[in-house]
Amino acid sequence: MLSEFDLIKEYFQRPQHAARAVLGIGDDCALLAPTPGMQTAISSDMLVEGRHFFAGEDPQRLGHKALAVNLSDLAAMGARPVGFTLALALPAADRAWLQGFSQGLFALADAFNIELIGGDTTKGPLTICITVFGELRPGQALRRSAAQAGDDIWISGTLGDARLALAGYRQELAQPLDAAAQRAAAVRMHTPVPRVELGVLLAQQGIAHAAIDISDGLIGDLGHILQRSGVGATLDVDALPAGDVLATRDAALRRAYTAAGGDDYELCFTAPAASRAAILAAAGSVATPVTRVGSIDAQAGLRLVDAAGGALDLQLAGFDHFAS
Secondary structure (H helix, E strand, O other), X not given: OOOHHXXXXXXXXXXXXOOOEEEOEOEOOOEEOOOOOOEEEEEEEEEEXXXXXXXXOOHHHHHHHHHHHHHHHHHHHOOEEEEEEEEEEEOOOOHHHHHHHHHHHHHHHHHOOOEEEEEEEEEOOOEEEEEEEEEEOOXXXXXXXXXXXXXXXXXXXXXXXXXHHHHHHOOOOOOOOOHHHHHHHXXXXXXXXXXXXXXXXXXXXXXXXXXXXXXXXXXXXXHHHHHHHOOEEEEEHHHOOEOOOHHHOOHHHHHHHHHHOOOOOEEEXXXXXXXXXXXXXXXXXXXXXXXXEEEEEOOOEEEEEOOOOOEOOOOOOOOOOOOO
């Protein structure tokens, strides 16, 4: 039987490879050496079995997603990741599960050259909490409160396939997905790609004003920017870039799942019209597609329009963790 400390040593303790961690796993605290002249960005996200993922989820995919959703928060601020901690509650110390989970976790960590520097483990319902640490120069952070009237609204990547996959799993679709389409859409749900490189460039180059990552649905998450910035917006719902699988479905479903689907982990950001060429160049340099989908207005409220500019009366809302 694995003890708590055996579990950590066997599956989560690795040789230090990043110079910023002066002291990593094995003591009461980790010690980080901040880069001179930089600010530290910190974010935490929790994933709970039965709430954020299905019971029996593949552990390797779960390891990837647990870190990816946190890295997405750093991307939204324009911060470069430097390390993370992991708090893990497990029903049992299952070796096969731990092997898969740690492989998925560290594969993504290695892709961004960051290391696990500490955390905690205990017995209990399966719950994963990761805290990430990033850095950026003072004054560069892409804050929710910085959108300005006249800004364009941009979206990275595509939206809606993650929500479509969830609908397929729940058998909510009038026209069910075939097995191949379900697998393709599920890639976006289980293994999102955090847009760290794009977020860092937008912040470093000063070409965006405000940003947020799309975790609970675009309408809800954009609403946070509008509220914090004291502005409104006009959103062209038909311009929203649908995922490859969702793009084959009917217009009503495309509109619903791109505008309010959730679990996309793309960036929504605002920027002045003068930044359009710079944004396209930055996005191209990191091979990340971006789409201009609306504008920030001085008038409060969110107005949804179609491709011709006609008003849409869509009853859509973002995900609320306490609404159901």
